[in-house]
Amino acid sequence: xxxKSGTKPAKGVVLPMAxxxxxxxxxxxxxxxxxxxxxxxxxxxxxxxxxxxxxAFKQDPETTDTLAYxxxxxxxxxxxxLQFLADVIPKKIVVRxxxxxxxxxxxxxxxxxxxxxxxxxxxxxx
Amino acid sequence: MxxxxxxxxxxxxxxxxxxxxxxxxxxxxxxTPQGGDGTQGLLxxxxxxxxxxxxxxxxxxxxxxxxxxxxxxxxxxxxxxxxVGVEPLxxxxxxxxxxxxxxxxxxxxxxxAKIAKDAKExxxxxxxxxxxxxxxxxxxxxxxEKRKTINGEDILFAMSTLGFDSYVEPLKLYLQKYRESMKGxxxxxxxSTTGAGDExxxxxxxxxxxxxxxxxxxxxxxxxxxxxxxxxxVGRIPVLEMGQQLQFTGMSS
Numbered sequence: 001x002x003x004k005s006g007t008k009p010a011k012g013v014v015l016p017m018a019x020x021x022x023x024x025x026x027x028x029x030x031x032x033x034x035x036x037x038x039x040x041x042x043x044x045x046x047x048x049x050x051x052x053x054x055x056a057f058k059q060d061p062e063t064t065d066t067l068a069y070x071x072x073x074x075x076x077x078x079x080x081x082l083q084f085l086a087d088v089i090p091k092k093i094v095v096r097x098x099x100x101x102x103x104x105x106x107x108x109x110x111x112x113x114x115x116x117x118x119x120x121x122x123x124x125x126x
Numbered sequence: 127m128x129x130x131x132x133x134x135x136x137x138x139x140x141x142x143x144x145x146x147x148x149x150x151x152x153x154x155x156x157x158t159p160q161g162g163d164g165t166q167g168l169l170x171x172x173x174x175x176x177x178x179x180x181x182x183x184x185x186x187x188x189x190x191x192x193x194x195x196x197x198x199x200x201x202x203x204x205x206x207x208x209x210v211g212v213e214p215l216x217x218x219x220x221x222x223x224x225x226x227x228x229x230x231x232x233x234x235x236x237x238x239a240k241i242a243k244d245a246k247e248x249x250x251x252x253x254x255x256x257x258x259x260x261x262x263x264x265x266x267x268x269x270x271e272k273r274k275t276i277n278g279e280d281i282l283f284a285m286s287t288l289g290f291d292s293y294v295e296p297l298k299l300y301l302q303k304y305r306e307s308m309k310g311x312x313x314x315x316x317x318s319t320t321g322a323g324d325e326x327x328x329x330x331x332x333x334x335x336x337x338x339x340x341x342x343x344x345x346x347x348x349x350x351x352x353x354x355x356x357x358x359x360v361g362r363i364p365v366l367e368m369g370q371q372l373q374f375t376g377m378s379s
Contacts, residue, residue, distance in 0.1 A: 030276055039300075040282065067242060
């Protein structure tokens, strides 16, 4: 069988199975998790990391050789099957822009509130 | 935002303080980020920052006083997402070790390339999210079929349903080898048991690029060596190169 020597990963897994199992357990209301499924998830995770890294690296123009956060955000944006990560990797914005957005939202809310108040008044009057 | 004092972002994720002092941060615009509800999302005290209420130019240049980022940034802090009905995990349990993650990443890109720190952390989070995603889909199916245990088929089905069907073929092959190796174990292998009982296979920072699993059957004669490249091109059909042909000579005595 796979010998677990000091240096070679057994069964070719380089991720800690116990931790993977922990994460799986906390993900859903499940009673039992088969050993096979932990193994498969481990391998799938490896594939996933490789996939992400490769795709993200392609985002870089030929000049830079660093895989950066923004590259990952691009990848997630573009791929359909990675939409579940949209919340995990939101695109970064500058605070200035963010504050502007917030202010806009609040103004809109104010406007909407005032409008509905006005409508109420009109209703009661009539 | 709160007037004057500390502005706290709710449910933000990653953020970096640029060397130039520009504050760029990833934000969720879910609802109004009042931040007054006590939870700081991912931002622990180390990461809280002060925003000048007079907005625009001035505050954009504030930099975050960020705390130590020694072990990859995901140190203490509250849990990110509270799964309904399940205890939130401690920070360190929610993610896979960053060393393992970044090693797999490094093996996927050209050797001289670098990976930004926040990119590593980001992938770390994505991975946990991925695991949760797959698992909950598989678990749903399990429930539907009134089964209590998630098995390999459920995982494969979930992968396919969620748009990762390019993974399915390679995973089937892995699963096949895994089953074969497990069967071998049950036949009473005298090599160290790495199967049933042992779940925590320690991460291994010094190993070489390829995985090698050596299998010696009970009669001591059959050796199956799998050597496959660390990188599997997911976009294409599986690239699993096996070092040798599989040979079974009587697994059972």
